[in-house]
Structure formats: structure tokens, C-alpha cells
Amino acid sequence: MTETRARAVRFDQYGGLDVLHVADVPMPEPGEGEVVVAVRAAGINPGEAAIRAGQMHAMYPATFPSGQGSELAGVVTEAGEGVTEFAVGDEVLGFSFTRSSHATHTAVPTSQLVAKPPQLPWQVAGALYMPCCTAYAAVRAVAPRPGETVAVSAAAGGVGSVVVQLLAAQGVKVLGIASARSTDWLAAHGATTVPYGDGLRERLADAAPEGVDAFIDLFGPQYLDLAIDLGVPPERIETIISFARAQELGTKADGSGTASTKEVLAEMTARVAAGEIEIPIAATYRLDEVAEAFAELEQRHTHGKIVLIP
Incomplete structure (x- = not known):
């Protein structure tokens, strides 16, 4: 049966960890040049904490309710009009500019995705972009x-x-x-x-x-x-x-x-896949544990990346 609902991290106002929650949301639909990705892993980053706290309102204002997350890896479940590069079932990694990767599913332009090398673990692929x-x-x-x-x-x-x-x-x-x-x-x-x-x-x-x-x-x-x-x-x-x-x-x-391009992402993905660059993974958390994940991140003593596994 086709899924009709997704789950996504949301916050309805600026604040601390207590404003984060996971909500049931409509399944995203791909626009022209987009695919829907079932997210297998999504990294978290200090900038997302600063945005949630309102510290970057002047530069990156939030519109409420706000989603969260910029990097992801997952499997294509639907392709929009004009998409020829990826097909349903393809494994991909990349980035979202719509604060949407901390979710079970998100729609992403194909210009922001590259194929996931099979040797990359999901948690590494999902934490690679940023x-x-x-x-x-x-x-x-x-x-x-x-x-x-x-x-x-x-x-x-x-x-x-x-x-x-x-x-x-x-x-x-x-x-x-x-x-x-x-x-x-x-x-x-x-x-x-x-x-x-x-x-x-x-x-x-x-x-x-x-x-x-x-x-x-x-x-x-x-x-x-x-x-x-x-x-x-x-x-x-x-x-x-x-x-x-x-x-x-x-x-x-x-x-x-300044380096968020498909070309740079492809180059860096290839280097990580070849073992030239290591991305240490400090911890993984379930999507429902998003507040706990950011609590660890915000201690600012983490070695490597913290990753959500929806």
C-alpha cells in the first residue's frame, strides 16, 4: 500500500530543545525536476540549533511551523516530471535548501543529489554534505x-x-x-x-x-x-x-x-568513498530522539557527526 503520510521534525517557535517535536505531515510530492527520497540517514549541525534558537533570524529567518535539516541520504520513492537522472529505487545523497531532511521523506531537486556509492554506510552518506x-x-x-x-x-x-x-x-x-x-x-x-x-x-x-x-x-x-x-x-x-x-x-x-554545488558534492563523495577522507560518526539517534541528539551536539565537545536515523 502506498504511504500517504510522512513524519518530520518541526518547531513552532524559536526556543530551546523543548520546542522540537516530530509531527505527522502529508507525504511530499515531487515538483518538476524533483524526486521524493525516503530518508535513511540525516546529519545534524550546529547551524540548525542556532536557527531554532532564533540566533540567526536576521540572516536565516524561520517561517513557522518550521522544518529542519539540510543533509540526507536515502532511496528515491517517486520522480517528478522531467526527471531522467534518477529512478525509483535509486540510492542517493545530497542536500536540501528547504529545511526538510530531518524527516522520513522529503522532496529534493535532482540538482542537489548524487548517487550514493554502495560502499558508503548510510550514516556516513547522510552526514556527508555539510x-x-x-x-x-x-x-x-x-x-x-x-x-x-x-x-x-x-x-x-x-x-x-x-x-x-x-x-x-x-x-x-x-x-x-x-x-x-x-x-x-x-x-x-x-x-x-x-x-x-x-x-x-x-x-x-x-x-x-x-x-x-x-x-x-x-x-x-x-x-x-x-x-x-x-x-x-x-x-x-x-x-x-x-x-x-x-x-x-x-x-x-x-x-x-559557496560550495553547495553538485560538482563539489560529487568530488567530495568520491573522495570519501575512496577512503581519502574519513567522516567520523560520533553517535546516531532515532528521529523521535531529535532533542536528545541536539542536546549532545550543543555540548560542543563532539568528535565527528551526529546522525538521525528515521
Whole structure:
């Protein structure tokens, strides 16, 4: 029997974890150039928490009731008019610009999907878009050259884990700002851990006696100030989160939007499938456990990605 209802994460007002709930909703219908995907896995991200809390209202206002989620992997269940690239039963991964991936089903333009390589586990495929495309944009923004030293804040997080690997692959000396418990993983992926906290500036200076050439901030505005204090040129400082401070200081603020293309997604998917890039999975939760998933994420100590399994 054809399913007529779907389930999706919703919030009806800005607020904390308590505003999140899972609602029964009409089954999405594909528009022209779209397919409906039965979601098998969908990553969660700090930006979604900030949107839900109303912290990004000026830039990304929500319309209530609001859905949530930008990355997904799943199986095509219906194809809209004009779709020739994918067919019912195809396994795909990609991204949604309509805050709709935290659901059992969502409609997505085929221009935002690529075929899921069979060797990729669902949880990796569903968590691939945001860290990979954001990391791609962040690394491209600072234009690293072999032999240079680049510092990365939140280096063991979802995006940071990929940034570190992209930098190391380009022959860069990577200083990963993270907790000491991430030392082994970072070392195995080409980075030197510099523990965050009091005295960080001195530790970075000691680790890079010839100076830091570029800085990628994945955590907060204090790291932009630190980069300036270390003498890094503003044009070689990048943030994916501290937009207001970046504007004040004249640094870069390229996020996933500058690399959210099918071409970049396909390139990064191929690299993950080939084992060149690892996406650590910190935890998985059921769709009904979405509040618990974000509670863990919002502690800001996660190594890798947290994924919802509808």
C-alpha cells in the first residue's frame, strides 16, 4: 500500500530543545525536476540549533511551523516530471535548501543529489554534505600552499575533521585546536593538537615559531581575534560561523553556500568513498530522539557527526 503520510521534525517557535517535536505531515510530492527520497540517514549541525534558537533570524529567518535539516541520504520513492537522472529505487545523497531532511521523506531537486556509492554506510552518506562542502569552501578561502602552517579551531568537530584532512592532503602543517582526547585521531590524520583554553596563544606560537600563515575558525569570534593577534593577514582568516565579527575585522566568511554545488558534492563523495577522507560518526539517534541528539551536539565537545536515523 502506498504511504500517504510522512513524519518530520518541526518547531513552532524559536526556543530551546523543548520546542522540537516530530509531527505527522502529508507525504511530499515531487515538483518538476524533483524526486521524493525516503530518508535513511540525516546529519545534524550546529547551524540548525542556532536557527531554532532564533540566533540567526536576521540572516536565516524561520517561517513557522518550521522544518529542519539540510543533509540526507536515502532511496528515491517517486520522480517528478522531467526527471531522467534518477529512478525509483535509486540510492542517493545530497542536500536540501528547504529545511526538510530531518524527516522520513522529503522532496529534493535532482540538482542537489548524487548517487550514493554502495560502499558508503548510510550514516556516513547522510552526514556527508555539510562537513564536506563547508570544509571545501573554508580551505579554498585561505588558499593554502604546501609547507605553510594553518591553524584550525574546533578541529575535531564535524567540519573540522574534514578541514584537517583536506589541509594535510595539500602538504600543509596543520595545528588543530581541540581537546587533548582528540590528539591520537588528529595525529593519525596529519595534524598536531594544540589544546584550547588559557595560554592558547602561547601554545600556538610555540608550535609555529615561524608564524601561522592562515587560520580557519569553526567555533566562535574569539578565534578571529586570536588570529589577528597572531599576525595572520585578514584575507587569510576564514570563519564559517562568526559572520558579524568577520565583517568588523575584514576577514573571510565563506560557508557551505559557496560550495553547495553538485560538482563539489560529487568530488567530495568520491573522495570519501575512496577512503581519502574519513567522516567520523560520533553517535546516531532515532528521529523521535531529535532533542536528545541536539542536546549532545550543543555540548560542543563532539568528535565527528551526529546522525538521525528515521
